[in-house]
Amino acid sequence: MKKRIIRITDVSQINTSKVSVYDLNNRYIDPLGNIYGLKYNKDERKVEILKLERFHPGENRIIKQAPSQHKEEVSLPDFHTEEIKQTDIYEKKYNKDDSFFEPEVFIEDVINNAETHKERIAGIIKNIYESDIFPKENKHESTEFDDIVRNLEIDGIQQLEKLDTYYRELTNYPRSITYYQAKIDNVGKNIFEKLGGNKERTMRFVLMYEMSTTIRRIYTNLKKHMHHMDEFTADKEIEDRPNMTKHQKQSFIDARTSIITTIQDIDSILEQNSILLSYACDVENYK
Numbered sequence: 059m060k061k062r063i064i065r066i067t068d069v070s071q072i073n074t075s076k077v078s079v080y081d082l083n084n085r086y087i088d089p090l091g092n093i094y095g096l097k098y099n100k101d102e103r104k105v106e107i108l109k110l111e112r113f114h115p116g117e118n119r120i121i122k123q124a125p126s127q128h129k130e131e132v133s134l135p136d137f138h139t140e141e142i143k144q145t146d147i148y149e150k151k152y153n154k155d156d157s158f159f160e161p162e163v164f165i166e167d168v169i170n171n172a173e174t175h176k177e178r179i180a181g182i183i184k185n186i187y188e189s190d191i192f193p194k195e196n197k198h199e200s201t202e203f204d205d206i207v208r209n210l211e212i213d214g215i216q217q218l219e220k221l222d223t224y225y226r227e228l229t230n231y232p233r234s235i236t237y238y239q240a241k242i243d244n245v246g247k248n249i250f251e252k253l254g255g256n257k258e259r260t261m262r263f264v265l266m267y268e269m270s271t272t273i274r275r276i277y278t279n280l281k282k283h284m285h286h287m288d289e290f291t292a293d294k295e296i297e298d299r300p301n302m303t304k305h306q307k308q309s310f311i312d313a314r315t316s317i318i319t320t321i322q323d324i325d326s327i328l329e330q331n332s333i334l335l336s337y338a339c340d341v342e343n344y345k
Contacts, residue, residue, distance in 0.1 A: 063087060069094055074105040082159060085110075098163045161337050164330055165269050169225050171323070172218040175280075178320055179214050182287070182313045183207050189302070189310035191294050206287050213279045221276055228265045238264045243271070245339065252341045259344040266338035273331045281324045288317050 064086045066072065072086055077096060082105075086094040093110040186192070192203045227233070235257065239250050246267050253260045291314060296307045337343055 066094075069107060069109075072096075072107055074107065077105055082163075098160055100160075100163065159330075159333050159337070161266055161334050164334055165225070165265075165273075168269075168273055168327060168331075169222055171327075172222055175320065175323065176215050176218050178316050179210050182316045182320070183210065185309040185313035185316075186291065189296075189306045189313065191291070191296070191299075191302075191306075191310055203290065206283065206290060209283045210280075210287070213276075213283055217276045217279070221272060224272060225269065228268060232261060232264070235260055235264070238268065242267070246271075249339060249341060253344060256344075263338065263344055266334065266343075270331055270335040270338050274328065274335065277324050277327050277331070281321065281328070284317060284321050284324065288321060291317065 064084055066086050066088050068088060069086070069092075072094065074096070077084075082096050082098060084096060088094075095108045095110055097106050097108050098104075099106050186203070192199045194200050232238075239247065242250070242264075249263060249267070250260065253263060291310075294310070296302055296310055302310075
């Protein structure tokens, strides 16, 4: 698993208002060698800065870092960053000693962002139609674009709505354990047996496993269709179309920007979801 090691000159540069749950695995190092991490405070619903103090190999003590009074804040993308491969302990996608991944927080974040992604997909479709980049006279391209739109509506918007509904079911009015046991795959069934019939532990496993597999299925399909949309629109040069109005050109530019942003979001979600799936499959997490 890869982590981002971010060099900072002072802890006040970490702007917690501009980070998301996807940044919780980051590490920040100042010139004195102090190492900081991030943790989501579920009670106060905000990201906090933690100072990590190492005492001997394999042991970290986490001390809550008081918020800095320094007024100047620097956006994280301005920092010098480098990607490093972790050894041994980070060989697996999830390390249960890493308290910086909180599965419930990640799931809630995905659910909350699903509405944004639905609106963005609808906006992309609307903007491309308004740009008239694929006029009806060009039946081949127009038909292919309509097919992409149909797939995005069925596998994107509708499935994201079902994701939200399923999450509400699992958290607010779950069905019987036997219902989920009957519908879950063989990997899930094996974990069911290991949990020994404990209802509380089993239902938490159901939430973690069902959400991780559902998120993976929906966002993998959505990624495929978004890449299709990206490839289909990438070679369209609006400057070569003198008949396009200013509004049509801007609509197409906005759509292209949203396509790229959405693909980046999907990649982040799928990367973090792989950690959730590993977490869900570890029986030790339900003791």
